Amino acid sequence: MADIKTKDFSKASAVSILDPQLRRALRQVGTGFDAARRAAIDEVSPKLWDEWREEARRIKIHSLDHLDYYLDLLEQNVTKAGGHVHFAKDAAQANDIMAELVRTRNIKIATKSKSMVSEELSLNPALEAQGVDVYETDLGEYIIQLAEETPFHLVAPALHKTKEQVAQLFTDKLGIPYNDDINALAAAARLALREKFLQADLGISGANFLVAETGTLVIITNEGNGRLSTSAPRIHVGITGMEKVIPSLQDLAVFLRLLPRSATGQRITSYVSMITGPRRADDEDGPEEFHLIIVDNGRSKMLADPDLREALYCIRCGACLNICPVYQKVGGHAYGWVYPGPIGAIVTPSLVGLKEAQDLPQASSLCGACREVCPVNINIPRMLLHLRQKSAESPDPSERSAGLVPNLLAEGYTRVMRSPALLSASHKLGRWQQNVWAAMPFFPFSKKGGMIRKASLPLLSRWTRMRDLPELPKETFRDIWKKDLKEGP
Amino acid sequence: MPGRIRAISWSQILSPVAASNTTQSPLRQSRLPRSCLSANLTPADPAQPGERLSSNSPPKADLFVTCIIDQLYPQVGVSVVRVLRRLGVDLSFQEDQTCCGQPLYNAGYSKKARTLARRVLDTFEDSEYVVVPSGSCAAMMRVFYLDLFRDDPAMLKQAELLSSKVYEFSQFLTSVLGAEDTGSTYSGTATYHPSCHLLREMKVRDEPQSLLRSVSGLELTDLPGAETCCGFGGAFSIKFPHISEGMLADKVENVVSTGADTLVSCDMGCLMQIGGGLSRQDSEIKVRHLAQVLDQDHSSNS
Ligand code: SF4
Numbered sequence: 107m108a109d110i111k112t113k114d115f116s117k118a119s120a121v122s123i124l125d126p127q128l129r130r131a132l133r134q135v136g137t138g139f140d141a142a143r144r145a146a147i148d149e150v151s152p153k154l155w156d157e158w159r160e161e162a163r164r165i166k167i168h169s170l171d172h173l174d175y176y177l178d179l180l181e182q183n184v185t186k187a188g189g190h191v192h193f194a195k196d197a198a199q200a201n202d203i204m205a206e207l208v209r210t211r212n213i214k215i216a217t218k219s220k221s222m223v224s225e226e227l228s229l230n231p232a233l234e235a236q237g238v239d240v241y242e243t244d245l246g247e248y249i250i251q252l253a254e255e256t257p258f259h260l261v262a263p264a265l266h267k268t269k270e271q272v273a274q275l276f277t278d279k280l281g282i283p284y285n286d287d288i289n290a291l292a293a294a295a296r297l298a299l300r301e302k303f304l305q306a307d308l309g310i311s312g313a314n315f316l317v318a319e320t321g322t323l324v325i326i327t328n329e330g331n332g333r334l335s336t337s338a339p340r341i342h343v344g345i346t347g348m349e350k351v352i353p354s355l356q357d358l359a360v361f362l363r364l365l366p367r368s369a370t371g372q373r374i375t376s377y378v379s380m381i382t383g384p385r386r387a388d389d390e391d392g393p394e395e396f397h398l399i400i401v402d403n404g405r406s407k408m409l410a411d412p413d414l415r416e417a418l419y420c421i422r423c424g425a426c427l428n429i430c431p432v433y434q435k436v437g438g439h440a441y442g443w444v445y446p447g448p449i450g451a452i453v454t455p456s457l458v459g460l461k462e463a464q465d466l467p468q469a470s471s472l473c474g475a476c477r478e479v480c481p482v483n484i485n486i487p488r489m490l491l492h493l494r495q496k497s498a499e500s501p502d503p504s505e506r507s508a509g510l511v512p513n514l515l516a517e518g519y520t521r522v523m524r525s526p527a528l529l530s531a532s533h534k535l536g537r538w539q540q541n542v543w544a545a546m547p548f549f550p551f552s553k554k555g556g557m558i559r560k561a562s563l564p565l566l567s568r569w570t571r572m573r574d575l576p577e578l579p580k581e582t583f584r585d586i587w588k589k590d591l592k593e594g595p
Numbered sequence: 596m597p598g599r600i601r602a603i604s605w606s607q608i609l610s611p612v613a614a615s616n617t618t619q620s621p622l623r624q625s626r627l628p629r630s631c632l633s634a635n636l637t638p639a640d641p642a643q644p645g646e647r648l649s650s651n652s653p654p655k656a657d658l659f660v661t662c663i664i665d666q667l668y669p670q671v672g673v674s675v676v677r678v679l680r681r682l683g684v685d686l687s688f689q690e691d692q693t694c695c696g697q698p699l700y701n702a703g704y705s706k707k708a709r710t711l712a713r714r715v716l717d718t719f720e721d722s723e724y725v726v727v728p729s730g731s732c733a734a735m736m737r738v739f740y741l742d743l744f745r746d747d748p749a750m751l752k753q754a755e756l757l758s759s760k761v762y763e764f765s766q767f768l769t770s771v772l773g774a775e776d777t778g779s780t781y782s783g784t785a786t787y788h789p790s791c792h793l794l795r796e797m798k799v800r801d802e803p804q805s806l807l808r809s810v811s812g813l814e815l816t817d818l819p820g821a822e823t824c825c826g827f828g829g830a831f832s833i834k835f836p837h838i839s840e841g842m843l844a845d846k847v848e849n850v851v852s853t854g855a856d857t858l859v860s861c862d863m864g865c866l867m868q869i870g871g872g873l874s875r876q877d878s879e880i881k882v883r884h885l886a887q888v889l890d891q892d893h894s895s896n897s
Pocket residue numbers: 260368419420421422423424425426427449476479480481482483484
């Protein structure tokens with residue numbers, strides 16, 4: 107699997123938050139993507155939009171509840187159409203299946219359209235180990251492949267790069283003269299990739315949806331690279347997660363309405379490709395072979411967990427990233443793996459292990475903006491809470507990861523709050539402490555205008571880095587109540 | 596087809612699930628997954644506006660004051676009491692109340708949160724209404740208790756009962772008392788920060804602003820980026836101070852840009868955060884809980 111750097115979230119986010127160029131890039135997700143999404147919803151009417159969301163959610167609930175049935179049906183129908191279905195339990199197995207395919211079919215060059223799952227599996231290095239040259243053909247993916255990075259955003263993987271950086275990258279890696287005109291950059295990529303499309307013996311794609319009833323793989327793109335990758339080479343391999351299956355083409359309709367609008371505000375993407383099996387006898391072109399690799403890689407564990415199953419409804423539109431105030435501050439790479447943002451904070455710990463990624467579910471103010479925009483109404487904050495519960499209290503020690511300090515604080519807090527007498531006593535103690543400190547020569551507080559400006563004390567010092575803190579007042583509300591309010595106005 | 600790719604079936608990839616279950620894959624059993632449906636977590640409908648107005652006896656309500664108001668901002672609690680009494684509410688305060696358990700619940704300590712939640716359920720068992728001057732604590736009692744006790748049918752029943760009685764302060768004023776104009780007066784320009792839980796869990800969007808608009812002498816200006824979180828998030832503000840501060844900086848910038856002299860909200864947590872940020876910049880902008888703004892009535896002014 108792709109390198110997992112999820113443990114570095116705190117450090118990585120502290121660095122990225124100060125990066126002025128990322129600040130500029132991230133402003134686009136709010137003013138660009140999210141504004142476009144809102145406009146698209148206003149156009150269809152928020153009421154109708156909510157009906158679509160409900161319908162989409164119903165379809166996802168149903169499909170995942172009956173996943174075994176629909177995977178069977180899908181397999182039957184892909185096979186009937188002349189394709190082959192392979193199921194992979196984990197990344198190693200998926201990459202093995204791919205390796206065997208390229209070995210037995212003597213494949214040297216592969217073109218790939220965008221696939222988050224292949225990032226998750228580290229498919230490219232696995233193919234390279236087999237002597238295959240793999241070319242990402244989505245422009246954003248192509249850029250990050252050249253830069254040897256992971257996607258910064260679900261929908262716009264190279265969002266963080268300026269055109270100047272891309273121009274420099276192309277100069278360094280493709281040996282072309284520096285030109286930072288965006289059209290020229292796109293043309294340069296097109297030129298480099300067109301040749302690969304014609305040479306490739308293998309085209310790899312992800313899937314946005316798999317339609318069980320017809321055995322169809324659906325991809326939606328804006329660049330046409332998906333269609334070239336899946337039709338020009340002699341073999342097409344689709345690789346995707348098992349949660350992508352939906353029952354019928356009729357069910358697909360609502361997702362085709364929701365996904366582009368949520369992702370980029372488009373009514374529909376430039377290309378919607380529906381691929382059923384390899385080329386037929388009377389087709390003029392298309393691949394000779396079609397394979398579909400369906401990957402589990404931790405998903406069945408999420409499916410079995412009622413607290414996390416909902417995360418499998420995700421259609422990877424990226425709307426929750428665009429609205430998330432944390433993502434807007436720290437960007438995609440701080441999350442340390444393939445899936446960033448609010449949904450990444452759930453999917454990543456579920457797939458790589460909670461202990462490995464324990465910061466991610468904590469790094470949220472639980473504001474709930476993600477849930478509000480999600481086209482399938484996924485209750486992201488609730489799942490973050492459930493992951494926090496596992497961190498703190500899971501009976502499974504491999505999940506329990508809360509440190510000693512939080513455990514002790516929680517214990518102390520509970521004890522004090524269980525007893526009104528203790529609560530009163532601790533307020534008095536706090537007041538006394540505050541007064542003692544005020545009288546001391548080496549005062550751990552500095553004050554201004556009745557507010558504490560700097561507290562050189564554990565935890566509190568973290569608050570006062572950039573915020574003033576109110577002092578503990580002489581009386582609590584309950585003191586005032588007893589004295590003045592109890593007897594009525 | 597050429598080549599021999601190892602054939603496995605879906606039932607093999609799903610084996611981790613099947614293994615945890617001896618007879619049947621849980622796939623086939625879980626037609627109605629427990630908590631992935633939010634339906635069972637939808638709180639009871641708020642009372643219809645004006646529902647109480649027709650009744651002759653004054654509404655009886657208990658105040659849940661919240662820890663932060665009790666311990667740090669007692670004057671806000673005093674204003675809450677005065678406004679509610681002025682509007683004819685028969686208000687009591689159970690003196691042995693403590694915390695709703697939200698800080699523990701948010702940190703994942705749900706067992707400990709249940710310990711505190713049980714106290715709350717007992718304390719307010721006989722209340723007619725429970726008024727909470729915080730969207731966040733109100734959401735805890737109205738919405739999250741249902742999640743907290745989802746595996747305990749007996750407690751869940753009690754939690755559901757409480758859920759139907761819990762109202763955030765502005766929500767209580769508008770939905771239960773049917774108040775449109777509280778007869779309050781305030782001189783200044785104010786802007787309103789909607790707290791996230793009030794907005795998205797309690798679904799209280801317009802009520803506080805319509806109350807503010809009724810205050811004579813108060814001019815309300817729009818806050819840009821109002822619905823973006825201020826970055827408080829309880830322990831989040833201490834665990835990830837750099838992120839919380841980044842969010843705060845945006846909020847402070849937006850508040851300052853309005854030119855308002857008062858920032859109003861319904862959650863003292865947010866106001867401690869935004870107020871702390873404003874104070875650090877030596878800003879003159881005052882931060883006020885909605886109740887404090889509504890506290891001054893025409894008579895006390897004249
Ligand atoms: S969780 Fe929802 S909003 Fe986020 S990417 Fe998935 S479908 Fe889109």
